[in-house]
């Protein structure tokens with residue numbers, strides 16, 4: 001699906017690969033029955049897409065399978081992409097995938113693939129442009145890690 | 149023949165260093181554990197408005213009549229009560245609980261519990277060897293961490309490991325190969341922090357309430373107990389029959405028909421299964437571990453002895469590094485668990501605190517040269533070095549540790565950030581200064597229970613069925629084992645005397661309903677008696693839905709009193725137990741009223757009323773799928789991001805107060821209610837304090 005999106009301008013590509021300031025981060029959730037849902041702070045698109053994961057219901061129910069649920073709300077992700085990164089095309093594509101998926105489990109793979117594919121596109125654009133590796137969107141302090 | 153109780157509670161006055169005996173018989177009607185603890189506290193604590201750090205505070209450590217027996221998932225748990233120091237803004241009378249074998253060993257030594265009052269003039273530890281109780285000097289134990297203290301006491305009491313310890317009273321009742329069961333504080337308790345826990349054996353801790361700091365204020369380093377007796381059981385064959393009956397609901401009776409139970413939680417789960425879900429990476433061998441006589445053995449011991457067996461909630465408080473490893477705990481987490489346990493710090497409080505610090509750091513508000521000055525390495529949150537420096541700062545009272553030792557709520561107040569950060573959720577507190585566990589906006593029953601009480605309830609009886617199972621099923625696109633309608637029917641059968649299916653309605657209307665008031669009341673009464681007084685463990689009970697039960701119906705309503713009656717020789721019904729729970733709940737409420745509780749102070753933190761939807765932006769708890777009854781139909785629905793309506797919560801509180809027989813204006817139990825419960829003396833004391841409603 002990503003190939004339907006026209007290649008981003010270098011400026012947009014840099015933004016999509018950037019780490020956003022704390023105030024603009026997206027919150028994900030790791031579902032953990034022993035502790036409760038645990039907030040996860042996501043500061044890059046790569047982090048957000050990579051964090052999304054799930055498994056079959058039977059596996060999640062069976063602790064021996066050690067399956068994880070990394071939850072990022074697909075519509076929240078789309079909103080984030082649109083308002084923070086300014087990529088309306090990608091945001092709409094994420095919305096389209098989410099709308100067509102019967103469950104989060106069905107959406108995870110395609111959304112992740114879509115976003116990671118877009119980031120790959122960005123890398124290519126920047127490589128072609130010979131852009132620098134300066135990708136920090138702001139000089140705001142950064143934290144990294146799962147909140148809890 | 150009566151059984152279950154040894155007949156005596158040890159009463160320790162640390163100020164005079166004298167001990168005496170309280171007859172258990174006077175308190176037996178309260179059941180055990182929490183009920184007896186509240187009643188003893190009521191009688192012994194002359195001024196219930198003092199600080200938890202005051203020598204007048206009374207701490208009770210109580211067993212259940214089932215402690216030390218072979219009743220399942222109950223025999224090893226111990227209830228701790230007293231004026232805690234964690235509650236905010238008031239240091240409420242509160243409770244905590246820990247597993248292991250301390251309660252069983254107390255019974256084997258001939259004691260139903262311990263009440264501690266006063267303050268020793270210098271550090272002491274209590275050495276209990278059957279009837280022989282000594283208050284010993286702890287000058288050379290002071291400063292040791294929680295593991296070192298236990299090992300040192302083991303050496304002093306029973307000598308080298310693997311030896312027989314003999315009282316000289318004969319072969320069959322005077323010898324044991326057991327080590328003493330030790331309950332101890334670490335340096336965080338010695339420094340009287342509000343975030344200090346009590347630790348016992350491997351990974352058993354009573355963290356909430358700050359009782360470690362209370363022990364520290366009393367100059368009490370540890371209590372050690374070793375016993376060579378047993379527990380008298382009124383009807384041993386009935387107890388064995390009950391245990392065999394319960395095996396049909398456990399994996400022990402279903403080896404050939406193993407069914408994974410949801411998340412490894414509940415009576416039907418396989419040993420070690422819940423903790424196995426979080427086995428570290430790289431993988432290390434694990435084996436099930438649990439409390440005395442438990443059929444579940446929910447926790448695990450790691451092959452190399454990592455974390456000294458901490459593998460429950462205490463094991464999950466510092467998951468930051470795990471994120472980089474697919475959610476699997478790493479060496480960093482193991483190191484942090486070891487550090488926090490040795491220092492004797494409450495992990496649940498630390499988890500919320502670290503989230504808050506990370507947020508403040510992200511906002512550029514804390515660090516070198518920042519508004520909140522600190523030299524901690526915030527850029528290394530998630531690494532061992534940050535955890536170590538944070539715990540050291542708290543224990544030593546330096547840097548921001550000086551304020552954080554008072555708990556995150558008081559630290560926020562000191563930094564002028566309480567209102568703003570609890571309103572935004574940057575500091576994730578729910579009520580009374582306790583970190584949020586489950587969201588009051590969505591899983592309201594959990595929130596209401598905590599608000600009407602004094603701490604995060606930490607009771608998962610409904611949580612798994614109203615939240616986890618439907619949510620995970622929805623995420624996965626699968627069908628949960630019960631439809632919302634079937635769940636409501638099952639609960640209507642189980643939740644006597646209310647028997648109202650609408651209690652499972654978590655819709656926008658249902659959360660403010662009379663039925664929700666009944667659900668909250670049922671849960672308060674059930675847990676006060678069955679879980680906190682008889683000590684049935686939260687990780688196995690209540691047993692509503694059971695994978696192996698007939699038609700998947702679990703034992704609750706039949707099992708709890710079956711074991712109690714077999715052991716004690718009493719003959720209570722399930723509902724009578726709930727009524728005793730109501731009585732205990734009212735006594736606790738009366739204590740809080742004396743401490744200053746009023747309807748006008750029972751509010752959640754502002755974020756619960758102000759911050760709603762927008763998953764990813766203002767809530768991370770999405771989705772939150774719960775049972776709802778809308779337009780005449782039951783379904784599971786995602787209610788993530790819901791805000792609570794403050795006015796409606798206030799109206800709901802009045803519904804709840806009326807249901808309990810409390811004054812709708814103040815939330816205080818009325819004289820009529822207290823007298824009906826046999827608590828006329830409590831009404832008199834409230835009246836004397838001018839707290840009884842007219």
Ligand code: SF4
Nearest residue numbers: 438439442446685687
């Ligand atoms: S279920 Fe776990 S925590 Fe509860 S008594 Fe058993 S082993 Fe202990």
